[in-house]
Amino acid sequence: GEPVEVIPSQKMSKSKKNVVDPADIIREFGADTARWFILSDSPPERDVEWTAAGAEAAHRHLARVWRMADEVRAALAESGGMDAADDPAAAELDRAAARAIADVTENVEGFAFNKAVARLYEFTNTVHRSKAGPAAKARALRTMAQLMAPMTPHIAEEIWSILGGEGLVVATPWPEADPALLVEDTVTLPIQVNGKRRAEISVPKDLPKDEIERLAIEHEAVQRALGGATPRKVIVVPGRIVNVVA
Structure with missing residues (x-):
């Protein structure tokens, strides 16, 4: 060829x-x-x-x-x-x-x-x-x-x-x-359990801290990480992050 x-x-x-x-x-x-x-x-x-x-x-x-x-x-x-x-x-x-x-x-x-x-x-x-x-x-x-x-x-x-x-x-x-x-009315918060990121939640910007704590603790991935234990402390940094300490 x-x-x-x-x-x-x-x-x-x-x-x-x-x-x-x-x-x-x-x-x-x-x-x-x-x-x-x-x-x-x-x-x-x-x-x-x-x-x-x-x-x-x-x-x-x-x-x-x-x-x-x-x-x-x-x-x-x-x-x-x-x-x-x-x-x-x-x-x-x-x-x-x-x-x-x-x-x-x-x-x-x-x-x-x-x-x-x-x-x-x-x-x-x-x-x-x-x-x-x-x-x-x-x-x-x-x-x-x-x-x-x-x-x-x-x-x-x-x-x-x-x-x-x-x-x-x-x-x-x-x-x-x-x-x-153009104003975002929700915010996405990462959730850490003992310093390790486990999940994230989207919540209204004006949601009270106690409601954010409740949603974070009830999250399925957080429950798995806690293994049924009750967290000793939950720290909510508004607009930034939720830290769960087991």
Whole structure:
């Protein structure tokens, strides 16, 4: 057979005259996918390393976001569009949306578009995992559409439209995070038994010390470490740690 010639690989760069024609990319994947992949791949000061696998992954992600929006649209029509009363999952999703707004805004203003895209990947996963009802998920996805609009205007406009957004998403003001939703109202405390970390608990920030002590002692891992013994002392350092001394 013919000998195989090994050709060194190079990053795509205008200076190296090895760029991919954007028209080819757009024909195969669409303009939104092309934008999303290019912005996600590298910070502005670096050359883009184009790969078909990367473009396909970007396309799959946008298709996933669209499916989520379409599923929420259908669920919203069945539910009447109201949040369940006192739904903690809805409240947590609203807080997650506020954090995403703050982070993506900071990234975009700093021209760190690859970080903005990465943060939107995270937010997509958060919405997908959330147990909130369709009204809360629709709010979150409308926020996502606003944040995606500068990067993927076509799909953002479609998502905004099917989930009840008024007018065009491109004409809406950039979202602002509610400062009250950015304040964490819970804290995670590690629990040590005789100086060795055994567990952690998430509690409201304003929970009294005696309640924190009770939750710490009742934790299954702490009970195993104590072996049925009653602790001699429990030291709660607010916002920091719980030390159990057997």
